[in-house]
Each structure stands twice: as C-alpha cells, then as structure tokens.
Amino acid sequence: MFVEVAFPISSYTQFTYRIPKKFIDQIHVGIRVKAPLGKRLVTGIVVAKSAESDYSGKHKNIKELIDLQPVMDNKLWKLVQWMSSYYFTPVGQVVKTVLPAKLSTKYTPPTTGLVVYKSFGDNYEQLQKRAPIQAKVLQFLSVQERAIPIAALKHMVSSPNAVCKTLFDKGLVDLDEVTNLPDVTGFTFSKIHKEIAFTNEQKLVLGELSKKLNSRKFSPTLLHGVTGSGKTEIYIEIVRQALEMNKSAILLLPEISLTPQIAGRFRSVFGDQVALWHSRLSHAARAWTWKQICAGQFNVTIGARSAVFAPLKNLGVIIIDEEQEYSFKQESPAPRYHAREVALMRGKLNDAVVIMSSATPSLESYYNHVKEKYSYLRLNKRYGGAPYPQVQIVDMIKEQEETGKFQQVISSKLQKIMESKFAKGEQVMLLQNRRGFAPILRCGDCGHVETCVQCKIALTYHSHERLLKCHFCGYETSNIPIACHKCTSINLKLLGVGTQKVEDVIREQYPGIKIARIDFDTARNIPALTRILEKFAAGEIHVLIGTQMIAKGLDFDNVTLVGIVNGDTGLFLPDFRSGEKVFQLIYQAAGRSGRRKPGEVIIQTYNPDNPVLIHAARLDQKKYYNIALSERQELNYPPFSWLIRLEIEGTKKELVTTHADKIRKKLSPSPKGIDILGPAKCYRERLRGKYRMHIMIKSNKTHDTNGEKLHSFLQDCLAVGLLNRLPSSVKILIDVNPVSVL
C-alpha cells in the first residue's frame, strides 16, 4: 500500500511513500504522518491512499503516525483541495493555514470544582459534635441556591477540598466540575439578555431564511440591512433554528476585538455551545478548541476569518457579518484566501445557507444580487423607528477663507454642534482614519519627506510616544530629526492629521470634556479597550476618537453626533476600490449616530464636489453603487472581470524588473478576453526592504462567467514553467481576487 503525502512547503509536488505493515489499518486520508523528506523527518498530511504507485524509484517508508483519527473530515478536505487549486497554493501549505499550528499539543483547560448540598443525613447532630467543621460547611451549602465553587469555602475552612471530599464520601453533598473555556482574558462577554419581538420586516426576512435552512440546500444570500435594523437578532434566531435541526453554525466577524457586544448576545442565548475562535487564543487553546469541535462539543463557532475552517459537523449556516470588510482576506502567507469566497465554497460542499450580511455590501456581492446569483433580503428600517441622521458636508476650503485659519482640524461648524451636544449631555464620535499625530514630516525648503529605511513610505509622527513609526513594517525610531537629511534645513514641518492630533486639539479646546481614543495603538490592550467601550457606554466618556475601528458594529444609545474629521482620507489612492472603501466607511460611521434619538453627521472635506462624498452625505447608497458599477464596467475591473495579480518582489531592483519582464513575456499570447497589464511598479514600491512590481491579469466575465478560463490560463502557464528559473532572491506572489492593488 502507498500514500501520497503533502508537505507544507512551497513546492507543487506531493510525494509517494510506502506504508509499513504495522500502519496499514491506521492510515487514512486526513491523518498527519511523519516521513523522510531529504534528510529530515517532516510532518505532512495524507492526501491519497492506493494499492499501486506510478513512481518508479525506490519508495521510502512512512515513519510515524501523528493522529489516530483524521483531523479533518471529507468535506473539509475537499475544501482544502479547492483552495489549493483556486488560490494556486500547494495542498500542504493550505493545510498549514487551515489546521491550528500545534494540534498535537496536549492541553486540558483548567476546571473549577463545584459542590452542592444533597442532604443532612440521618444524624446531623452527631456530625455537629464529632466534626463541627463539616457540619458548618454542610449548613452553609444547604442554604445556597445552586452549586458553588469549592474554593469559595476558603473563608470557612482551610482545606475545602478535603472537607468536601469527606462529605461526598458520606453521601451528603455532590461534587461536579466545570471547564473554564479558553477565552481571552479581559474580554467581557457580559451576557446581554433581551426580549425580542420581531417586527414585520424582520419576520419576513426570517421566514425566507428559515425556508432556505429547511430546504437543506446551498443557498447564498445577501442580507442588506441598514445599521440598527436588527441583523444581529436575525443571526441569533436563524442559528437557534439551525441548532434545533441538529445543525451547526459559523458566525464570521471582522474584528473580534471590537465586537464583544455581539459575542455577549450569543453567549447569553447559546451558552457553552459557543466556541470563540480568533488569533489571540494561545496555540494550545486553539488546538484544544479544534479537537473539541471535531468531537461535537461545540455547535456554534464565532470568530474572525479563520473560523470559516472550524471543523463543525453538519454545518447548516455560515453568516458573514460586515461581508465587505477587507480583514476577511488573508494577505500573507499564501493561500491568499477570502473568507467570503471560502464560506461560499464550504456552503456548497455542505448544502448550507451562506448569509452575507451588511449595511454596505461589497460591490461584488451587490452585483451578484443584481445578476441574481445571490438571493437578496432587505431590512430597510432601523429597529424602534430611529430616523436616519442628518448629514452635512463642511467645505474646508470655504472654512479657511471665512476664518482665515489654515489646516483647521475641527471646523467652526463641527465645534458648534459638538458644544450643543455637550450641553445636552449627549455623546460624540470623531472618525479620523489615520493613527498617530501627523502622517508626514516634510522639509519646508527642499520638500524632502522623511521615509522608512525599509519601505518607501512616509513615517508617521506619534507625539504621545515621541516616535516616528512606519505603519507598514513596524519600524520605529525615537531619533526624530531636527534638520533635513537632504539639505540640512531646520525648517521641518509636520503635515496632516492623525488621531493623536485630534485628541490633543479637543483636549486643549474643551478642558472639562472626557476623551478616549481607539486606534491600532490603543486597541492592542484588549482589557483597556473593553474598559473604554464600557465607560463610553456608561456615559463617563464624552468624545470617542478613533480610526475605522470605531466605525462599525458599535451600538451606543446616546451618540447623536459623528464627525468625519477628514472625509478625503484614502479617496485618491490609486486603487480601483478607493472610492468604494471611503463610501462604506463614511456610511458605516454615520450609522453610529442617532440610534435612539435624532442624530447628526458632519463630513469635513477639501473636495465637497466629490461624488463619493456627496452620495455618502445623502446616504444614497443605490445611486453611488450604480455610479461605481458603471465606472468599473468602463474600466473592465471587478465585478465585471476576474482579476489575478502577480506580485514580483525582491531585494535587488534590477532583478525584480528583469524577472517581471520575463514573466510578462511568458504570459503572452493570452487568450481572447484576457487582458494583461504591466509589469508596473506597485504604488507602494518598496516595503520591508523589498522592491515590488506587479502584473494584473483580467478576464472579462462576458467571456469567462465563472473565472475558469482565467484559472486554466494561469495554470497552463505555471505548468510550462512560468516561474521556473527565478533566482532565490526574487519571489512571486499570486493573489486571486486581490482586495488591494497598492
């Protein structure tokens, strides 16, 4: 007997091994083994088992078995294979992404011993005389309403465990244990209980979803519901119905760190059936959770993008909340997968309902609804009938002319409204989608911009830490130049606005006002972040300043003003999606205002005529999406075409250029309907010490409905050696359906 084993290496070949007799009955597809690869023993996964082998050389033997049971079932295995071919990534490497890193680690989560009163026995008086301590404990337990942790008896006795054991042996108490599920310390999943009576609109949507669930067929659905329309309550109800049918469910969330509210709701309804899956769990806890899910201990998994792989059996529904979010895309390492794409394939393989949900769907999903590839459910009304906020654009150029003040952070209009909110005891959120103090340090004489040594990108000044930081590679220096590196002028200027600057301006202007800031720098500390959110909810903070992290998912009753400090941020990046991103961000942020009381939104901009901002201000999504779609169509960009991006990178500029040209030549001639652009320098032409160029391959959907032509074109090119003879210092990354082309 022979097996094919895939290893997590970048080679595209699998290797054949002989199964030694002793393992024949134990080796199955999906089991991990150790086998010799070169001179080392390497862990791989069995991908096929057969009686014959075509390989004519000498077969090596499998050396060790790691698992007794497959660590993924057949359907998950099919998903891995699909990912391997769809994302042009070797199977072994896909497996490495799908399976938790240290699956073999032994780990048992800590438990808490519980004790509960049973009876006083036949002779309590005797017990009181002979063992007064035991009697005292028993007396105490008899008045408790439920089982209590044994450790809680510490205040009465010095060795509560021993006492409880003795009482148990006498049949007077019962002992029990609860497992302390691996959560992240500091996450408050305070259970949030609610009485829900669904509105008519919600009932209609739920009715449709139940029908789909009951049909037990793959059914991709776009749930397009305005912020506050009760999407979360819909998820809960549909998951409840799935569980009732003995099916399981996955809920994918973009940034779990900011969604304790949703997780809390789920915990309160489903209790310990819910597994939380995210990058902050320790390796051991992840491995444990994976195996528990395999064993059927959890029926619901909530998590960020990799939760899409949770090995649930009998999957009934996958929900992708905020489906337009880019954090669902894995950028590195390969496979560069998108959790939405994977969820759709997994749904197909499992005959499950896939709900893509958003207030601002991605243009792709919206288009798929227009083309009737997805069914479409709409929630138009905010729950409780809260009206939409009033949105105004503030023209910052006019503001400059009128006030004579340049580079104002907060316009007089925004100031005035903020003050009226403070007077009423209402709260304000300010969005500035740039962290740090100032994103540019520029010489006022020669124009030289201070950039990162690794990346050709301006360093951001962080005033609170007194550092210059690169937001790409993480490089930072406290060595802040006092003179220009090029011309030695000391006329250096900090330009632009980051969250820290907004914070400083507000602090200075409104000394009595309590302010908090949420961005990548402050959110790393989850307990602190949770405290900020709790304080804001309790009204102890008046102004919350933040990056896009505060734009989504947060639900605070008393916020009646959202200020977009700079609506232009990101608007002019050379990416065909930049407009869509800005629109979604502003629209989402606007949704934080006036969830219970009438609210307002102010968008400050230097480009008041920009259609993105105009339609965002009118909250006219349909109009903007139509404009954006016709632009995409004109330029033959997704969703009208399929796009694959080849990124060529290396430390030596000439080598990158030469090989980019070589690769480009090997790609022609291309079949009809397939366009090739480039090679061109990436917009971010140097990152982390590497030069970057890219080639884009576009395939128009009128020729290539499901992208198969594009895939087989690239597959053929790879098979005849597209990437052969690349020097080791040049790397090529294949990005299928890239979400960013910078």
Ligand code: ADP
């Ligand atoms: P979304 O996810 O669409 O932004 P949520 O599900 O967070 O909206 O709903 C907004 C608020 O309204 C939440 O506090 C939610 O609990 C509440 N809510 C929504 N629908 C109902 C309902 N039918 N009954 C009671 N409360 C509801």
Ligand code: ZN
């Ligand atoms: Zn200079």
Ligand code: ZN
């Ligand atoms: Zn850098």
